[in-house]
Amino acid sequence: MFISAQFDSGNIDVIEAQEADNIRLAIRKDHQSDFYQWFHFRLYGEAGVEHVMTIENAGDAAYPTGWQEYAALASYDRETWFRVPTEYNGKQLVIRHIPEQECVFYAYFIPYSYERHMDLVHWAQQSMDCRHELLGQTLDGRDMNLLVIGEEDDSKRKIWVTARQHPGESMAEWLVEGLLQRLLDDEDGVARKLLQQNVFYVVPNMNPDGSVRGHLRTNAVGTNLNREWAQPSMEKSPEVFLVLNKMQQTGVDMFLDVHGDEGLPYNFVAGCEGIPSYDERHQQLEDTFRNALQSITPEFQSEYGYDRDEPGQANMTVACAAIGERFKCLSYTLEMPFKDNANLPDADFGWSVARCKRLGEDCLTAIYAVADKLR
Structure with missing residues (x-):
C-alpha cells in the first residue's frame, strides 16, 4: 500500500x-x-x-x-x-x-488541473470571437491568462468574469468552462446576441500557483487574493494587481467573481449592498440578475446565503465590493457548494462537473436578462 x-x-x-x-x-x-x-x-x-x-x-x-x-x-x-x-x-x-x-x-472536490486550464485557454483562442492576452506572470512564474471575447469597442458594455481566487474552489473553473463553451458557440442565439453589444473579459484561474501547489485559499506566498483588491502589489498579489490594472484600462459594467463555499450546500450570490455608493440602481441590477437566474434553473436559490452587509460596512478589500464601488457597476460573488445542492440532492455524485458547467451556461442567460440595463 x-x-x-x-x-x-x-x-x-x-x-x-x-x-x-x-x-x-x-x-x-x-x-x-x-x-x-x-x-x-x-x-x-x-x-x-x-x-x-x-x-x-x-x-x-x-x-x-x-x-x-x-x-x-x-x-x-x-x-x-x-x-x-x-x-x-x-x-x-x-x-x-x-x-x-x-x-x-x-x-476534496473534483480537481481542475493546470494542464486542463491551459487546454481551455488555447481551445478558446481558436474561436474567431476570442483573443488571448497574457497579463503577466505569477510569483511562481506561471502565466496570468485573460480571454477577451467579442470585438472590442468603447461603445460596448464590458463584462468581467473571474474564477478561482481561492484555488481549492475548483468548481469555479468548471463553471467558467461551461460558460465559455456556450459563449463561443456561434449557433447559440443568446451568445450571438450578447456579443453584439458586449465584450467579455474572462480570467478562468486567478490563482494558478495556489492551484498547482494544492492550496485551499492562498497564492504562492500565503496571500488570500480576495482580500487584496484595495491595494494589491506585485510582491504579494500580482494576480490581483495585473487584473485590476487591466480593468482600469477597459472599464467594468458587470463583474461576476466565481467561488465555492465549504459550508453552505446551495448555489447563491452575494452582492455589494454595503459599499458607500450602493443605491437603487445597484439594487435593481442585482435583483434582475438574481431573479433571472432563479427563474432559469432550480439549481440556484436566494433563500440561503451570506448575511447582507449593513450600509457602508462592506469589506472593501474583497473583489465584489471593491469593483462595485470603483466602477459603480453590477458586482456579484457567485458561490457553489463543495457538498451538494441540498435542494436537488444527488447521492452518487453530489455537486458535480456537469452541474457546474450547466450553471455556467445558465449564467449567460441571466447576464442576457440584465445586459441592456447595465448602462
Missing part, C-alpha cells in the same frame, strides 16, 4: 499507512499560511478490501463545519468522480471505501 500526492494540486501527509483499516493522514497547510482544507491524493492498495482513511487534523481546518454532511470524492480515471462514505466526528474526517481497482484518487 502506498499513498502519493506528488502531482498537480496534490495535498496530503501520511502519518501511518501500514494497514488498510488504519490509514492516518493530515492535510498540509497552504505555504506561509494557516489555511488548509483541500486534499487530493492517490492510493495504491488492494482491490476489494475496505480502506479506512482518517484525516486527523480535519477539526482544525479553515472551515470545520464544511465537513458536516460532506462526502469525499473518488475516481479511478480522473474523469468520473463519485462520492464515497465519509464521517466527521468533530475532530477527524474518516473516509471508508472498498476500491474496485488497485489505484484510486481521492479529493
